[in-house]
Amino acid sequence: MENKTEKKGLNISAKSFITAIAVIFVLMVLTYGLTFVVPGGGIPFWKWILSPVLVLGGEDNVSLIAVIIFLLVIGGVFNCLDKCGLMKYMLDKITYRFGKERYKLLALVTLFFMAMGSFIGSFEECVPLVPIVVALAIRLGWDSLVGVGMSLLSIGCGFAAGVCNPFTVGVAQELAGLPMFSGMWFRALSFVLVYALLVGFLFRYAKRIEKPLNAGADEEAFVRNEKMDRGLVCFVSLMVAGILVVLSSVFITALQDYTMIIVAVTFLASGIAASLLADMGKKLGKTFWNGLVSVLPAVLMILMANSIRYTLVEGNILDTILQAAIATAETLPKWAVILFIYLIVLVMNFFIASGSAKAFLLMPLIVPVAEAFGISAQLCIVAYAFGDGFSNVFYPTNPVLLIGLGLADVDYGKWVKWSWKFQVMNLVLTSGLLLFGLVIGY
Helix, strand or coil: CCCHHHHHCCCCCHHHHHHHHHHHHHHHHHHHHHHHHCCCCCCCHHHHHCHHHHHHHCCCHHHHHHHHHHHHHHHHHHHHHHHCCHHHHHHHHHHHHHHHHHHHHHHHHHHHHHHHHHHHCCCHHHHHHHHHHHHHHHHCCCCHHHHHHHHHHHHHHHHHHCCCCHHHHHHHHHHHCCCCCCCHHHHHHHHHHHHHHHHHHHHHHHHHHCCCCCCCCCCCCCCCCHHHHHHHHHHHHHHHHHHHHHHHHHCCHHHHHHHHHHHHHHHHHHHHHHHHHCCCHHHHHHHHHHHHHHCHHHHHHHHHHHHHHHHHHHCCCHHHHHHHHHHHHCCCCHHHHHHHHHHHHHHHHHHCCCHHHHHHHHHHHHHHHHHHCCCCHHHHHHHHHHHHHHHHHCCCCCHHHHHHHHHHCCCHHHHHHHHHHHHHHHHHHHHHHHHHHHHHCC
16 A cells, blocks of 8 residues: 555645745744834835745845755656656665664664764755655654654754854854864764764654554565666666765865755756656656646745745844844853853744854854853854754744655644654753863863
């Protein structure tokens, strides 16, 4: 019996879409209301209403348009892989091979995604893999939440641990005048502890809801198909090549601005080539178009989520809020300052999803405050990375989270209900790490 992921491909369910749109609209209204409360604020009503469109002409419009094109490519390619049968064949093969060691596979997949986020700063680039991991989780007898946890939640945790994340730690250290990726041992320790917490959280939930393996493992023998094998080898080979190029961006800094483009082109080429090898034939163009159309609702979610920052900037209240927060930090005891810096970044991440953009905005303000209290810039950067990363997979203003949940057919309310306990435990753990860093003089 086919599961719903196989039947629906990347179609975003009406319930998930309506819930996400409703949440974002409420946040848009609240943000607009802030422009009347915060001193110096104000934005014309027509600008607020049209902000989801006007944001395309804003300062981050190139990145925004790139994310939208990236999403459309994912939708088209995934539909081709699904309709030619290659996706089901791949899942059958993985399940048949690793079904009896599924918890070991869960730990390895989680480690892979965390490493992608922590060592090369991937986040948006891993979205194409989210629906694949979700389908795999369902096939292995779990549910969509485990799949999103293994992929999207894992990469968010890795991104925050930031062992050598060029987009948060790298940019922040450069702005603070520190050697690139210095002080790595403390972030590596954070990575290990957060990974242990995440795997424990996923194992506990997966054990509670696990079911016998689905079709492709014990219920029916796996039968090899030459054409499918050729398509699968082509898809995996090209994707691995693309990932290796992205990995090289750690050393070849000129590539860092193009990682999303590299992944998009690689996914497009590998998906089309693999579908043709699997006998997709003349239906390729129509199938790709149908997949592209199926993810169009996510484009509206992205535009609305980005309009929140647009309203804050156009309403001239972003700097006012930030300056008030910094002034509050200056009145706190030393141990509370580092936690308050963590809080400031957490709050700002609700409005500004871009890690590097926040670094340019925040680091010149929070590092001098920290150093005035005898807190090192190095520890300040860890607090910044923590505040930027973990909430990326919790805040409804983050487009990547909305896309990932939409593609996995997971309602935002359901995601919050499932993941909030992990977020709280992780907040306690990372706060403890910051206080530990303060005690040892990191």
